[in-house]
Amino acid sequence: MTSEDTGRRLRVVVVGTGMIAAVHVRAARAAGADVLGILGRTAERSAQVAAQLDLPRGYASLDEVIADAPDVVHVCTPNDQHHPQALAVIRAGINVVCEKPLAVSSEQAGELERAAAEAGVVATVPFVYRFHPMVREVRTRIADGDLGRLLAVHGHYLQDWMLDEDSSSWRVDAGSGGLSRAFADIGSHWCDLVEFVIGEPFRSVSAATDIVYPTRPAASGPSFSGSPDPDPIADADTRAEVTTEDTAVATFRTEQGRIGNVVISQVAAGRKNRLWFEVDGTRGSAAFDQEQPESAWFGNDTGAQIVVRDPAQGSPDQRRLAIVPAGHPQGYLDAFAAFVVDTYTAVRTGVAPDGLPTFADGARSARVIDAVVASAADGRWGAIA
Numbered sequence: 001m002t003s004e005d006t007g008r009r010l011r012v013v014v015v016g017t018g019m020i021a022a023v024h025v026r027a028a029r030a031a032g033a034d035v036l037g038i039l040g041r042t043a044e045r046s047a048q049v050a051a052q053l054d055l056p057r058g059y060a061s062l063d064e065v066i067a068d069a070p071d072v073v074h075v076c077t078p079n080d081q082h083h084p085q086a087l088a089v090i091r092a093g094i095n096v097v098c099e100k101p102l103a104v105s106s107e108q109a110g111e112l113e114r115a116a117a118e119a120g121v122v123a124t125v126p127f128v129y130r131f132h133p134m135v136r137e138v139r140t141r142i143a144d145g146d147l148g149r150l151l152a153v154h155g156h157y158l159q160d161w162m163l164d165e166d167s168s169s170w171r172v173d174a175g176s177g178g179l180s181r182a183f184a185d186i187g188s189h190w191c192d193l194v195e196f197v198i199g200e201p202f203r204s205v206s207a208a209t210d211i212v213y214p215t216r217p218a219a220s221g222p223s224f225s226g227s228p229d230p231d232p233i234a235d236a237d238t239r240a241e242v243t244t245e246d247t248a249v250a251t252f253r254t255e256q257g258r259i260g261n262v263v264i265s266q267v268a269a270g271r272k273n274r275l276w277f278e279v280d281g282t283r284g285s286a287a288f289d290q291e292q293p294e295s296a297w298f299g300n301d302t303g304a305q306i307v308v309r310d311p312a313q314g315s316p317d318q319r320r321l322a323i324v325p326a327g328h329p330q331g332y333l334d335a336f337a338a339f340v341v342d343t344y345t346a347v348r349t350g351v352a353p354d355g356l357p358t359f360a361d362g363a364r365s366a367r368v369i370d371a372v373v374a375s376a377a378d379g380r381w382g383a384i385a
Contacts, residue, residue, distance in 0.1 A: 010344050013065050015039045015085060016076030017049040020099060023336055024074045024126075025053050030337040031344050033072070039065055066092045071347060072122075075099060078170050079178050083108040086123075090115045095122040095347045097340070100188055101369060102362030104178035106385075109366035113359040122352070124343045125362035127192045129275060130355055131335035131342075133309045133321040134296040138279070138286045139197045140315035141298070147281030153194055153260040155277030157186045158268035162246055168217040172244055180373050181244035183209070186275070187264040187372070188365045191252075192357065194260065194277050195364075197288075202252040202260060202368065204383050207375040209245035212267055216242050250372050252384075294329055317354070 012033040014024050017040040028035050037057030040046040046058030059065050062085060065073060073089045075082055075098040083103040089096045090112070102125055103109040116123035129135060141147060161167065162182075171181050178184055195201050218240035246267045252260040265271070278287040284300040295308045307314070309330065311322035321338050324330060342353040352358065367385045375382040 008348065009034050010071040010347060011036055011069075012072045012074065013037055013039065013059070013068065013070045014074045014076060015062065015065065016074075016099075017041070017045055018076065021049075021074075021076040022053060023333070024076050024097070024340075025055070026333065027337045027340040028072075028074065030333075031340040033340075033344065036068060036070055037065075062088055065089075066094065069094070071095060072097060072344070079104050079184070083112060086112055087115055090119050090121055090123065093119060093121060095343075097124050097126065097343055098359070098362065100125050100127065100362060100365060101178060101184045102359060102366055106363065106366040106370045109359075109363040113363040116359045122343065122346045123359040124339070124346070125357050125359060125365070126336065126339055127189060127196075127357040127361060127365075128332070128336045128339045129189055129193045129290055130196050130357060131321060131338040132288070132290060132293045133314075133318045133330065134293060134307070135193065135197060135288055136317035136321060136355070137307065137309075137314050138288055138296050139199075140317055141286065142198060142279060142281070146284060147279060147286060148283030150198060150200065150254070150256065150258050150279065150281055152258060152280045153198060153254075153277065154262070154280075155190060155194070156263040156265070156274065157190045157276075158263070158271035158274045159186065159266045160269050160271050162266040163269055165213040165215075166217055172216050172242060173240075178369075179244065180209075180248075180369050182246055182264050182266045183207075183248045183250070183372050184369045186266070187248060187250065187262065188369060190262050190264070190275060190277065191368050192361060192365055193275070194262075194279075196355070196357075197277070198254070198279055200254045200256060200258075201364075202384055203255050204253045204381050205250050205368070205371050205375050206381045207248060207250040207372040208379075209248045209372075209376040211242050211244070212246045214242060215239040245376070248372065248376070250375075290332070293331055293335070 010033045012028045012035050037055050038050050039059040043060035050058035072095045075085050086098045218238045248264040275290040287297040295306050309322050310326040311319050342356045346352040371382045371384045
């Protein structure tokens with residue numbers, strides 16, 4: 001690889017046809033890539049979704065994708081497919097973006113991390129909330145010491161898409177989604193974001209989880225609206241036992257021994273995607289809500305202020321990601337596109353921009369998930385490797 005960015009258009013394929021796959025297609029296009037096509041669970045589905053997304057090709061198999069030798073493959077399939085598909089792509093010497101959780105176990109995630117390092121490919125995980133400009137502003141101020149010594153961190157990530165007991169998805173099935181659902185799906189985002197912002201890892205955890213409905217429809221339904229071609233709605237008359245959690249509460253100890261706490265829920269009525277955190281320090285506090293991503297809250301013992309995203313002021317990292325003038329809102333899709341832009345920059349130059357989440361971060365997240373699951377099962381504090 002070269003350290004010079006030639007700006008050439010990368011050739012990209014997306015594996016998966018659900019809601020998040022469509023987001024990857026849009027982000028890849030926004031980042032200036034040529035999206036060659038898409039791979040679904042069958043050749044027919046691939047062709048159907050390719051037509052809906054105006055893509056040149058629907059692939060019949062992963063072997064066909066690899067034979068086309070794209071620069072990057074985006075893996076956006078159910079969790080149990082991440083490991084075999086990403087590993088095949090890596091072994092072919094192709095750069096890869098793989099959705100989180102990186103795998104259904106920390107062992108599989110670790111294997112992917114090692115394989116990517118050995119192959120010398122760029123391998124990233126879309127922890128895209130890192131790419132909200134005001135997240136970078138909070139991170140910079142913490143690193144600069146504006147908040148003083150860390151005292152505590154707390155927050156939540158709340159959704160309501162599983163509130164109805166007749167709602168279901170492949171994510172409910174532990175065979176497809178893994179032993180954890182809510183925490184692996186969204187708690188992983190919160191933990192990655194907070195560790196990224198405070199610059200300090202969580203080292204131990206005490207967790208509790210809850211399953212609010214003992215059964216849900218057995219067939220796979222759509223995870224969210226917005227999929228180009230969602231699976232059929234599940235039949236509520238055919239039900240299966242639920243073994244993955246709807247809610248979770250986790251208390252952490254950081255490397256320096258401070259306390260962190262998070263509430264995770266996919267059954268919080270009216271909450272669509274509220275990822276919120278607050279960091280409290282000896283000199284001040286900071287809070288960020290990704291549903292209001294244009295601003296961050298900063299407080300001290302004399303008052304508080306709301307700081308808005310502005311490419312004309314603030315930290316260099318915030319200004320780099322602030323792509324439109326203040327008052328012209330940026331949001332989730334912009335953060336996702338920024339993640340993809342930085343991934344493609346790493347592919348073209350061999351140099352990863354600061355803050356780019358790699359398979360090392362994905363493997364770290366998998367270890368946190370495993371520790372949460374273990375603690376919830378035995379009721380004890382557990383170490384996070």
